[in-house]
Amino acid sequence: MRHIRLIAATGTAVAALALTACDNGTGTEDEGAAHPKATVAAETDVSKSPESTTPARPDSTTPAKEATGGGSTDASPVARTDAASAKPAASVGRKGQSAGRSVVLCNGTNTSVTAQLLNRPLNHMLLTVKNTGGKTCDLPYYPVLRFDEMQWVPQADKSTQPQAVVSLAPGESGYAGVLLSAADGSGSGGMTAHKLTVGFQGMTPNSDGGPSATPALPAKGVYYDSTLKVTYWQKDLGAISDW
Helix, strand or coil: CHHHHHHHHHHHHHHHHHHHHHHCCCCCCCCCCCCHHHHHHHHHHHHCCHHHCCCCCCCCCCCHHHHHCCCCCCCCHHHHHHHHCCCCCCCCCCCCCCCCCCCCECCCCCEEEEEEEECCCCCEEEEEEEECCCCCEEECCCCEEEECCCCCCCEECHHHCCCCCEEECCCCEEEEEEECCCCCCCCCCCEEECCEEEECECCCCCCECCCCECCCCCCCCEEECCCCEECCCECCHHHHCCC
16 A cells, blocks of 8 residues: 555646646756757847947058058057058168168258369369268269359259269368350350359259258359250269360
8 A cells, every 4th residue: 555655646747747737838847957049139139239249340450551651540549559650661772782871961051062164075064072970971963053143053964974973071072064165155045143152952853962062153243055964973973084
């Protein structure tokens, strides 16, 4: 009898558990497992909420050109700050010059300039620029001449362009030749000038190289006409001795 009662009690307990499972609507016993339907609903709600997502931060390795070039307004502020604080590349002032050298230009502040009329070649003048400063200076291209209030700029003879920019150490000199007028009288608009201004160029053509110089001219003045032209600056006077 005792065994019969135990079996009956066990059957009653099993029946009670079955009824409980039916009451929760699943037909199975609830052991605390996650419900798939509830999980899907939660994920759908998150994807619809803008506040629940965080924008991806731009990669810190983004090139400065992209971060600051104006093409995008949501670039990382850190990337913009890094680009703004980047140091400029070392300047390269002239062909063949090593990076990092600070270029000093020869001009009216660190040189003395003289203008000398020559007997040979006829109707020629020699300009001499001496570095009177304490640093090596560069003398690019050719002198920009202006006699009195002349409104045009004499051109340079391209055949005299040197292979490299003239560089003058302290105490050294550079030279340029000036053809004042045509020996056969073919020039026009001839006149006599009493003042000469010598302009200097920067490291790019026709750029400002700094203050000009005003070398003295002979008291009688200097005659020039429309054939007026100059040579490029030279380190060696012999390079233009026959020009």
